[in-house]
Amino acid sequence: MKYEKIEAAVFKSRPNRFIAHVETERGMEVCHVKNTGRCRELLVPDARIWVQRNVNPARKTALDLIAVQKGDLLINMDSQIPNRVAEEWIRSGHFAIWRSDGERHVFSKETVIRPETRYGDSRIDLYLEDGDVRMFLEIKGVTLEEDGVARFPDAPTERGVKHVHELMRAREDGYEAGILFIIQMKGVCWMEPNDRTHPAFGEALRDAKQAGVHIMAADCLVEPDSICADQEVEVRL
Incomplete structure (x- = not known):
């Protein structure tokens, strides 16, 4: 399974189950979290993450959160995959x-x-x-x-x-x-x-x-x- 348009980013906060605030090369952006689980051990402030950028103008958010680095582990957290x-x-x-x-x-x-x-x-x-x-x-x-x-x-x-x-x-x-x-x-x-x-x-x-x-x-x-x-x-x- 391959993803396109993947970018490195930094996790900042998760105000609710569905969105996160992340920092990319473009600055602070809102990202869709494709996993409604708690993920508290993964989504910690300043965690290194990878996001997928979308070009669909109908979407409320341009980014999807795909993976996160936890110590030596790279974890895919896309619950749809x-x-x-x-x-x-x-x-x-x-x-x-x-x-x-x-x-x-x-x-x-x-x-x-x-x-x-x-x-x-x-x-x-x-x-x-x-x-x-x-x-x-x-x-x-x-x-x-x-x-x-x-x-x-x-x-x-x-x-x-x-x-x-x-x-x-x-x-x-x-x-x-x-x-x-x-x-x-x-x-x-x-x-x-x-x-x-x-x-x-x-x-x-x-x-x-x-x-x-x-x-x-x-x-x-x-x-x-x-x-x-x-x-x-x-x-x-």
């Missing part, structure tokens, strides 16, 4: 599951991928068909890192809990079902639910694992102007 990263990874032939019959299935480049597919009372991010495998796959972008561990969520997510329960029902109905955490950085040791912030999500995730839902994570190679999934990361529940 993990689904596209996941699709690219699936089509690259690197996405595989152990089927309920004990066979390992590697999804092919010809996999049929349908976004935002309704199941029950939810829209699941991706529906996959490859051979005789039918699978609902929910994608979660992860930007929270603490002491080398990636955690999700960074704020309570009742919607996330609901999606986990829907995936359990899909599993009962004979579909393969899974959650893929796209860790929007490189350099973490493992991934785990953030029980401190939202214990109900962690509990639902552990229940889903017991019910046969695949719980997976992949880290990413991140540059200011690009992001792609790289390697599977251990999930500890």
Whole structure:
């Protein structure tokens, strides 16, 4: 996934979830934050960031916040991108599951991928068909890192809990079902639910694992102007 018109900037403040005040070569500007999570550990005053400049005159802001430097980590914080990263990874032939019959299935480049597919009372991010495998796959972008561990969520997510329960029902109905955490950085040791912030999500995730839902994570190679999934990361529940 490549971005165009990327510029370096400095984060100054975030008056609300949707906008930030940033300093670019043009001076102080208002920037759209493409992530409504808290991101308190990322968006600290004077943090080095990268923004994308847009030329659409209908937009209220000319900039989108794409990535931030946190110590040695470059973190993509665009919450709209993990689904596209996941699709690219699936089509690259690197996405595989152990089927309920004990066979390992590697999804092919010809996999049929349908976004935002309704199941029950939810829209699941991706529906996959490859051979005789039918699978609902929910994608979660992860930007929270603490002491080398990636955690999700960074704020309570009742919607996330609901999606986990829907995936359990899909599993009962004979579909393969899974959650893929796209860790929007490189350099973490493992991934785990953030029980401190939202214990109900962690509990639902552990229940889903017991019910046969695949719980997976992949880290990413991140540059200011690009992001792609790289390697599977251990999930500890």
